[in-house]
Amino acid sequence: MSIAAYIEHTNLKPEATPAAIRRLCEEAQTYGFAAVCVNSSYVSLAKAALAGTTVLISSVIGFPLGAMASAAKAQETALAIADGADEIDMVLSIGRAKAGDWDYVEADIRQVVDSASGHPVKVILETGLLTDEEKVKACQAAVASGAAYVKTSTGFGHGGATVADVALMREAVCGQAKIKASGGIRDYETAKALIAAGANRIGASAGITIVAGENNDR
Structure with a gap:
């Protein structure tokens, strides 16, 4: 399978304009990417731009800090789904995880999963x-709360996706969730190594460069 089919073409920059999101969607169609990943305010725009295509729309939720109230994350999720999101990428309540309050973490994820109404939820661990x-x-x-994926990073925090983390996450979910690698993935060799380690999706703003690297490797 071409590496393009793994890629979620991403633009989550605060300065992203509507024109930039339309271009993101056009590129996703041209290169055959699996999805685009956008902030929730751009879901309806992406939905219109991708009408009639097979490209999915992932919306980030509680991004990039994960520190929002659970009810706020749940409401943002419901709005994104109503606007046409196919998948949800939510940020873990990182501070609660660091405090060992796993009951809170699970409940936070579960509220988003419930609001997603059956659409896949990816939990960004940072x-x-x-x-x-x-x-x-x-x-x-994440698995206990019904999430479909665990995801490495926002790309806005400390560090990014590593082969070691993907392998660790793959072992931890025991086949009960998929893995999305995201954060600092800028070339084909890195993406290929992450897929070999167990990543089912690659979140990247450098998708075109990654595909070009695959073509050069043939």
């Missing part, structure tokens, strides 16, 4: 801020 033990527990909390 692995650069967690110990390995916390990463494993966060994966377990």
Whole structure:
């Protein structure tokens, strides 16, 4: 399978304009990417731009800090789904995870899963801020709460996707969730290594460069 089919073409920058999001959607169609990943205010625009295509729309929720009230995350999720989001990428309540309040973490995820009404939810762990033990527990909390994926990073925090973290997350979910690698993935060799480690999706703003690297490798 072409690496393009793994890629969620991403623009989550605060300065992203409507024109930039339309261009993101055009590029996703041209290159055959799996999805675009946008902030929730741009879901309806992406929905219109991608009408009649197979490109999915992922909306981030509680982004990038994860520190919002659970009810706010749930409401943002409901609005994104109503606007046409196919998938939801929510940020873990990182501070609660660091405090070991796993009941809160699970309940926070579950509210988003419930608001997503059956659409897949990806839980962004922000692995650069967690110990390995916390990463494993966060994966377990995501699975227990009904999430479909665990995801490495926002790309706005400390560090990004690593092969070691993807392998650890894959082991932690025991086949009960998929893995999305995101954060600092800028070339084909890195993306290929993350997929080999267990990533089912690659979130990247450098999708075109990654695809070009695959073409050069043939």
